[in-house]
């Protein structure tokens with residue numbers, strides 16, 4: 354009478370075991386099965402997902418294309434720029450003449466404070482001012498705001514990518530954002546910290562106005578300066594400049610060259626957050642009005658007299674990297690106590706890995722908007738390279754071998770200069786390069802669109818997605834289109850200008866792959882759920898086994914009672 358459920362349980366157990374075996378390794382079951390039925394016909398692979406829509410992307414987004422032409426503003430000759438996003442020529446004029454010397458309409462075309470760069474007194478009578486007062490502020494980019502979800506002021510290094518950062522910027526006026534609705538940073542607040550230029554022999558007063566919530570200093574790395582109250586090191590030369598305070602650095606550099614400045618407070622955090630920039634001392638020449646700031650680095654629209662003696666044009670190339678473990682901290686909290694703890698005590702740079710790699714504050718494809726090096730044949734271009742990354746920069750130029758003319762601001766003996774195509778630049782090091790576009794098979798292989806990038810391959814990615822990182826191009830001008838982009842014969846770059854690409858939502862070769870060979874695999878098949886089903890079936894099997902045990906126990910208990918003749922019956 355109780356036999357039926359027991360048999361049912363036994364059958365269930367056997368059936369579940371068979372299903373479990375099938376799920377665990379179908380080929381074991383198939384092999385037995387096919388011995389009797391023969392092999393099945395070919396089964397097609399699952400369909401691909403439909404090709405993703407590539408969102409409309411703006412390749413060149415510049416509002417002021419007229420800024421690309423050459424200008425003369427306030428008597429300052431400003432070279433043309435081929436960049437999609439050129440520098441504001443009025444700003445350049447103010448940096449060259451000094452914000453105190455340009456007329457108000459020029460200053461009003463910028464967001465500079467009228468005391469950002471004050472130039473006075475031609476002490477040696479050589480036609481240019483010698484007392485230079487420069488004011489820098491400290492700005493946060495992409496920080497957490499108590500007012501909303503958006504990080505402010507916003508600064509994209511690549512499509513949709515806004516890491517937290519800090520920069521030194523020329524003293525500005527007005528809002529840090531474009532306006533109340535557009536929370537992007539105003540034009541002056543951006544990575545990298547603005548390159549600063551002075552002339553050798555100038556009496557330079559560099560004033561750090563600490564507009565930030567942490568203490569900072571400025572260390573003038575490689576720049577001739579006296580020690581006391583001037584070296585930027587909180588343990589030796591001076592106290593830290595606390596929030597709201599200012600510090601005055603006084604220098605009169607005797608030696609010209611490509612140097613750098615950086616904060617020396619908690620260097621492993623502050624320098625890596627972006628408080629580092631070029632500090633360039635130009636050779637002393639008559640009538641040498643130098644461009645004090647080069648916001649955003651890149652092309653110098655008003656090169657110094659000495660540079661123009663040997664070169665047609667000049668570019669500042671600042672390489673940087675960001676570890677998101679550090680940069681995310683200012684997006685998780687805006688309580689300075691929490692930040693001081695997380696940044697100074699919890700963040701461990703020895704466990705850090707860099708995720709984003711930037712040239713002049715941007716990663717590919719935005720490097721194409723403002724960091725193309727555009728050249729003509731048979732031209733000398735001066736490149737100043739600063740490695741602000743913790744690892745060695747292995748800068749490689751396609752199609753060109755450039756000559757290293759200086760290391761760390763010291764000229765290399767012309768007889769000992771090295772011409773090469775990978776330039777090793779260690780952390781904090783600077784090199785000056787002579788990029789000579791003579792088509793002789795050595796200096797140049799001829800016209801084209803030639804890549805220029807760090808050959809440590811992680812640096813050509815954006816958090817592992819390629820193409821990204823610090824990839825840029827040396828472009829012969831005949832390849833430029835009217836949007837200031839190089840037009841080549843290669844793949845369509847549109848997908849790279851979308852946040853979706855760097856969110857890993859678009860197959861890498863989708864536009865090149867008309868047949869969809871490399872599209873994503875479509876709907877999930879039963880195989881994807883196999884492990885889940887296996888666990889469920891094993892659970893059911895366990896339940897059946899338990900019921901079976903209960904049934905057997907009841908059966909043997911009754912048998913035992915019968916054998917005892919009911920003597921021990923309760």
Ligand SMILES: [Cu+2]
Pocket residue numbers: 568569570616617618619623628
């Ligand atoms: Cu600092």
